[in-house]
Amino acid sequence: MIEIPGISGSLPDQAVPETDPEDKGAGELKGKKLNERQKARRMLLQALYQWEIARAPVNDILAEFLVYYQGKIDREFFKQVFPDVISHVDELDEMLRPWLDREIKSLDPIELSLLRLGLYELAHRIDVPYKVVINEAVELAKVFGATDGHKYINGVLDRAARQLRELEQRGTGRI
Template sequence: MSDTTPRTGKKNLTEMRRNARSLALQALYQWSVAGQSVTEIDAQFRVDNDMSNTDTQLFSELLRGVIGSSRDLDEAFRPFLDRPLDDLDPVELSVLRIGAYELKHRLQVPYRVAINESVELAKIFGATESHKYINGILDKLAQRARADEIRARRNNNG
């Protein structure tokens, strides 16, 4: 079933995208700790996980896009960190990279959605208070990466 079939409503599409982000986070974590190639990880996740309720295109885009631009993404949020990049927990780092990737490269995703989805990932997979840390960093990044969108939103809301 494709994402555009009548039986796939907005809630299901949202769930499919959330599943894609969740699996992408797990795959990125694996990449960061095990050092496997993106091709190996992508193939392994497709075999080992039920992808029937997952936006597989988004999964691959996040996995490959984040890995391919990880240095650029790290530099984008590094100014907002309160510690060296190497001191970040691998889960936090992977969540930040996903959020930064969406803010910088998936402009069709509203900035508030990109931040919220990353915060939700941190709540599920991260340390107890990591979601607050993720929220603060991505909010600051959004001020730079999505300044026009944020300004337009403020102007439209009065």
């Protein structure tokens, strides 16, 4: 673990890798290169998880991740989305309730962080297609979440997208 002076907590020895070493896919997809936005989403998941567990100040977590994670990562996306998700947590949790089959407090912190991130993107980042939002959240759940947690993430975000992105889905012939 790497300790960063003046910042609480520590980070793993290796930053976000270029390829997905834990990719459980098969064949040509295994070890695929991650693009800058995918790396930023991994950072976002880790930062949201850290915030959920430690409730450290948002600016401290933001600074910690931006100092540590160098390289080709969509830093602007991370810098915009992380504090915005945190500032909308109550709204996002309220929006999530109808699509959940359990109380928010009983969700795994990784799943909760992914659901908040996915719902935030569905509601506030219409520049990102809903299929991309869902797919990215599912892929992150496969790597970081519990066994079969990706199925739960997929189901919840799919139901949310039907309501939040109805016009976009209509355009694709889905509805």
